[in-house]
Amino acid sequence: MSLLHEPADPAVPRSPLDRAFRPRSVAILGASDDPTRISGRALHYLLRAGFSGGIFPVNNKRDTVQGITAYRNLADVPGTPDVALIALPSRLLAAALRECVAKGVAAAVIYAAGFAETGESGAGLQDELVEIARAGGLRLFGPNCLGLMNSASGFVGTFSSAFDAGTPKGGGVAIASQSGAYGGHLAYLCRERGLDVGYWVSTGNESDVDVATCIDWLARQDEVTVIMAYLEGATDGDRLRAALATARAHRKPVVITKVGKSAAGAVAAASHTASLAGADGVYDAVFAEFGAYRARTTQELVDIAYACDRGVFPRGRRLGIVTVSGGFGVELCDAAERYGLDVAGLPEAARARLRELNPMGSDDNPCDTTANWLNDPSLITKTFQIMYGGGDYDSVIGSFTILPDSPTFGAGIRDAIRAGTEGYLDRPTALCMQARPDVVRAYEEAGFLVFGDSDRAAHALAALARIAESFAASPHEALDPGTPTEANLSGLSEADAQEVLAEVGVPFLPSRLVHDRESADAAAREFAVALAAKIVSPDLAHKTDVGGVELDVTDAAAAFDSITTRVAAARPDARIDGVLLTPMAPSGVELIVGTSTDAVFGPVTMVGLGGVAAELHRDVVLRVGAVTVEAAREMVLGLRSAALLTGHRGAPAADLDALARLISTVSRFAVANRDRVASVELNPVLACPDRTLALDALIITHSQKGTTWISD
């Protein structure tokens, strides 16, 4: 494969990021003659890697640095360097950036720490640098970052010790990490795993270029096979979502570790980098929306990137299993179920062929060949042929335990599997095996994914299936949230909130606000059914606690009296707007639908099962932004308890269209009015067989105290 590091058409102008990731020349400000020092490391790496462009050390005290010509000032450097690597202390940075701007440099990389990550005065210093760069059209990496690398061109613009052992040969794996140390760790793990890293970038404090910016650029490069990302928190939610959309459009898998899920972790993340983290559950929602794969552990991140790098994705989730001992087949069945792969049975014709081939082995999926193949390796070949040809599985895992490591059998097993998978190389074949690294490499070169553990193999294939599903899904269209309401939204009572939301299309029960026992009685006659009666007051968010609610009311006048008396006794300070009468609700499944405002991603819509048990199980689904009806339906079906809505055990199914429309409507309202609305809560929402109804509504504006519903 030819690893391009220039666009095909030289007439196409290069963007600043093109110039940063594929520089034609590099200046190193503060370059040291000592290759072991941070200020000397990048120059050393560039020289060792044989960087294909110009290298211009700038050092105000020396004529040569590490054996090549040095310049006293950036201004003296011939031509226009695309990138300036700045290995200078903080106090010299502002001047250095001004020189970069004057020289027409596209991007400056700032290694120095001591900025926003240390507190307010550091943040002030950082803002100053950003201002200089922005005004001058200069892109910034860092500060507090370890730089970037493009291995195909030998551009190693980093001092990370991960590249001490050598420059990776060009490859399809791209790493974008907020933490430089973590990024270096990943580079090491990739090398151990035989994964070739083509691009590597650490973004540090993300004063300008962030991980999202890098994902967006990397996703557009033909040679990239997979993007591994590490995030502590996004600085710009919209940019991250747009970058993930770009990656999906270009069919580039993004495997991402977002740390800070735990409370202690979130605090630690905030002190490590200077980014504002959104609620962790919202990240899950964003990653799921665009098919980015969130890896829970570093091992998982590397495993799944490894599987993606091959570029072979399964068409579906049907998994064939071939083993040389039954116990591993059982273990693999369990793992397949854990990750949602389908160990479907073989058709009878294929089973008959297996019986004929190997009477002592099993004749179904999982297929245990037993040890009979020791006498005849073609038995392995034919078993794979039957699994793919007869079983038509989307992927196959072969479990060969420690046998590939055997000098006697190792190569023969490999060749036998290779022959059996001929014609099926468009489907992933994974092998579980233990062997020395050179044996593993030989198996990989024969076209197989190799894992040391059943669980990890099944997990990776399931991840490939999920990513393929996401590539195949048509992205939801952008949805116009509509125009903001002209209504006042501040300090709304429940009745007012219902009115505002009814206006935009949220269905409520009919209701009547009454102010005295006589009008209560009149309204009750009109409804002519049992009623619910609730106090209405801008000062009472929790009406039940003060005796403000009565149900199954038949004497509305009496209920009016008793409610108002109780509330007056409990909260004499509360302003009372009246009592709201509504028909008793029909039966249906109780849900909660709401919106909240995430610090990074803005309005987020939530649906969850109502009731106290569901809350303990945290069965909620979130989605950022204006939600289409179709996406809202996906949210509902994504609930673990979705079966309650789709006809569980003969119970009637809810009207999912009506429910999805309600969710979509609420989300559009929240987005259209995002400048004012902090949160909306409809609790409960009743999903009935013939309709969906909201029974209660609460709108909180940014100027009020936000409600807190748990998003993760």
Next chain:
Amino acid sequence: MSLLHEPADPAVPRSPLDRAFRPRSVAILGASDDPTRISGRALHYLLRAGFSGGIFPVNNKRDTVQGITAYRNLADVPGTPDVALIALPSRLLAAALRECVAKGVAAAVIYAAGFAETGESGAGLQDELVEIARAGGLRLFGPNCLGLMNSASGFVGTFSSAFDAGTPKGGGVAIASQSGAYGGHLAYLCRERGLDVGYWVSTGNESDVDVATCIDWLARQDEVTVIMAYLEGATDGDRLRAALATARAHRKPVVITKVGKSAAGAVAAASHTASLAGADGVYDAVFAEFGAYRARTTQELVDIAYACDRGVFPRGRRLGIVTVSGGFGVELCDAAERYGLDVAGLPEAARARLRELNPMGSDDNPCDTTANWLNDPSLITKTFQIMYGGGDYDSVIGSFTILPDSPTFGAGIRDAIRAGTEGYLDRPTALCMQARPDVVRAYEEAGFLVFGDSDRAAHALAALARIAESFAASPHEALDPGTPTEANLSGLSEADAQEVLAEVGVPFLPSRLVHDRESADAAAREFAVALAAKIVSPDLAHKTDVGGVELDVTDAAAAFDSITTRVAAARPDARIDGVLLTPMAPSGVELIVGTSTDAVFGPVTMVGLGGVAAELHRDVVLRVGAVTVEAAREMVLGLRSAALLTGHRGAPAADLDALARLISTVSRFAVANRDRVASVELNPVLACPDRTLALDALIITHSQKGTTWISD
């Protein structure tokens, strides 16, 4: 450590299993001269390992085998071999076993396959062998097994290719695996991980000796540090429970993989070995009861055995974290939360010491030392001293990424941590690091657990904490289930079932069975509250479906008429015993309590949250056998939704003692009557603040069709 392979006192008589695991002499029946053949492999291994006892090949055609004297018959072998390894085809086995019995051999190992695992005729052959052995007092390993090994004495009585590369040196790790291939795979993984395997046994078809028998024996050996077990299904539930109790009493950690959790896996397991598998959730309950750690994956099995082998367990769950870059601290916080470790903050005095020591680093837990220690490794030493001395953490994880692999820093970091943990070697210190195997070994020799991944380190420390908790817990006393009831239990109506269970102490609402509208009316007057009315019939298990239930009844006579009319219309065939009237239930949390009969473990008691949503979440806790009140309370508190019972959000707490007594009572009833009772179901059970009440009861006998509640 001296690795004993003889009991201290030679006067103590040796049990057959002592003789099997620590033979003084071994006969090999059918020994081949060819060391590559299955029948030649064990002899080859024994000779190569320098087995300390007598080796007696038996071969009816040769005078020598692999260079040593062979005997034509077992009878000709001098003395009494403790073990006979039998490498003969099936048809010669019966005669061979008779010879073993005649010779006084303690245990025979049968390698041959083709018995119970292949179907009925094979099972017949196997039964014949078992009969010969049992009658002659001979213990059997296999058939269809790979034998056993005791590496300290060089007794390698197996043909597993796992020992082709060499005999493990004696060590504390014991492996007991039903599958020989899986056991061999584990031995390979242990060698890779630097774990010394002292005992290894594969039990195959378990016609006599099973994994439980081996666990029991291994747990009694001083030199054993950890038992790794692999199960497809237990043959004898009581024996497995007794073995796990022995292991706990001897403070031997048991780390166990039980495959067959998935439906496909259960089918595959049944066809791989011949054991009858119990429901998977019941295994979880048994392992939890005795503190055996169930590993979900092979990697986890090896990781946790590795951690146990050191023998250093934490006193609690408070975890200190030291990193050289903040990102890893965040990752470790997330992992700690995932596995229930507590990343507690440091006391202020310790924080002040950290600030003084390293102003640029973090002054709390997790502690990011930043890269400052590069200039002064004593900073690492002092940081560990502060974490252990000032933070008093139960364990500490240090994350050093790829730095230990550095020729420049590697040894210095190791020595610095070693100095910092001096005085705290009774607490586990785990390091997350990437390095070459020899570097890892050097770190391990300095006293640290080494993991390549944050998640795996946190997982292993949490497992150590859980195992330590189980060692510390006092085992529940055995509970006398009481005498069987004299009542008839077959075909009981709900009212009859209630009466039987009320007799043994299960609290129900008072009720009256009425047979006509007049007696219904009279009963209602007596109760003088709103009633529930339900049809009583031995033919109607689901009464609601046929209109057989009315609630909030005030006119009992009318309810009697309408219920009997509806039921007669829906099920004219059903025998009707009358209508049961009970007061409407008080408010409380709805639970389901029941018992079921597991194929392997017998009566199992379950408690779960009632209601349809809880069922979807499968929030149930199981326990085998007669459950003490204290254990029943643990069951209830083990529910994910336990908060609903302990005063969630200001709701009143349920009377847990009453609930635990009810569970205990039902379990004792099921055990006492296990010969007749297949299952009991109390659904719902209402847990109220002042009492617990069962509202409904169902007893199913073995002769009836069993109810099916989902146990996993």
